[in-house]
Amino acid sequence: GENVEQHPSTLSVQEGDSAVIKCTYSDSASNYFPWYKQELGKRPQLIIDIRSNVGEKKDQRIAVTLNKTAKHFSLHITETQPEDSAVYFCAAIFQKLVFGTGTRLLVSP
Amino acid sequence: NAGVTQTPKFRVLKTGQSMTLLCAQDMNHEYMYWYRQDPGMGLRLIHYSVGEGTTAKGEVPDGYNVSRLKKQNFLLGLESAAPSQTSVYFCASSYSRGARNQPQHFGDGTRLSIL
Numbered sequence: 001g002e003n004v005e006q007h008p009s010t011l012s013v014q015e016g017d018s019a020v021i022k023c024t025y026s027d028s029a030s031n032y033f034p035w036y037k038q039e040l041g042k043r044p045q046l047i048i049d050i051r052s053n054v055g056e057k058k059d060q061r062i063a064v065t066l067n068k069t070a071k072h073f074s075l076h077i078t079e080t081q082p083e084d085s086a087v088y089f090c091a092a093i094f095q096k097l098v099f100g101t102g103t104r105l106l107v108s109p
Numbered sequence: 110n111a112g113v114t115q116t117p118k119f120r121v122l123k124t125g126q127s128m129t130l131l132c133a134q135d136m137n138h139e140y141m142y143w144y145r146q147d148p149g150m151g152l153r154l155i156h157y158s159v160g161e162g163t164t165a166k167g168e169v170p171d172g173y174n175v176s177r178l179k180k181q182n183f184l185l186g187l188e189s190a191a192p193s194q195t196s197v198y199f200c201a202s203s204y205s206r207g208a209r210n211q212p213q214h215f216g217d218g219t220r221l222s223i224l
Contacts, residue, residue: 009149032210043199043215044152089151093210096167097142101151 002027004092006100014108019080021103023090024072030092033066033073038087038102047088048075080107111135115200115216122190122223130185130219132200140203141183142167142213143175145196152199158183159205190223197221 003026013019025033034049050057050064050073057064061080066073073092077084085107090100113134122128132141139160144152144167154167158177172194174186183202187194197220201213 006151034212043217045215046212049212096154096157097210097213098154098168099152101149 002030002092002094002096002098004090004098004100006090006103008103009101010104010106012106012108013080015080015082017080019075019077019084019105019107021075021088021090021105022072023074023092023100024070025092025098026071027092027094028068028071029094030071032093033064034091034093034097035064035075036089036091036099038089040086044089077105080105082107082109113200113202113214113216115198115219117219118217119220120222122187122221124190124192124223126190127186127188128190129187130198130200130221132183132185132202132216133181134183134200134202134214135181136202136204136214137180138202138214139180139205140213141177142201142203143173143183143185144199144201145169145194146199146218147196155185155198192223195221195223 006023031052036044037047038044063076087102116131142157143155156175158164161180176184200216203213204211
């Protein structure tokens with residue numbers, strides 16, 4: 001079945017640094033790749049997504065890149081702020097959405 | 110527009126008891142999903158529905174049943190609760206526009222403890 005691997009499981013950065021989270025997927029037919037942010041005790045919320053016909057997408061300090069050949073995609077957060085601290089989940093979908101196991105990002109002031 | 114609403118928010122059950130979790134959405138979404146979230150394991154799909162009257166199994170369906178009698182509601186049932194079903198349960202919904210998948214919108218979750 002479809003599998004999504006996410007790395008690292010935890011990531012600590014200083015405020016203002018960049019953070020990169022990487023995911024790989026197994027089903028080459030996957031065509032939609034959302035990223036979710038989940039704060040402690042809250043619901044997952046969509047922060048950015050990318051479709052298979054696009055290689056990169058940006059939204060202010062957040063960007064996602066997709067390499068279909070290698071079957072991996074990454075989330076890039078620039079100029080990190082303490083409020084970016086949360087768990088981030090990648091996901092890939094063809095028939096059903098499959099989530100990665102999450103990355104706990106801690107941004108220290 | 111409330112989005113996706115889950116009830117109850119918290120529940121404690123004894124082993125063997127049954128209960129139903131309710132998910133309601135007011136966005137006219139065709140697709141609805143039930144996930145469970147356990148520490149270190151991300152979100153795993155239990156069951157999903159692509160429309161009123163239809164349901165399908167996800168990654169971890171055993172011990173759960175679902176029903177989608179109305180488009181706006183998706184019910185998750187535990188017939189005989191087990192401690193292994195202690196988890197946080199999230200409902201989500203999305204549009205479907207042919208082959209173009211759409212973002213899922215999540216509810217606030219139901220924290221379920223089984224003693």
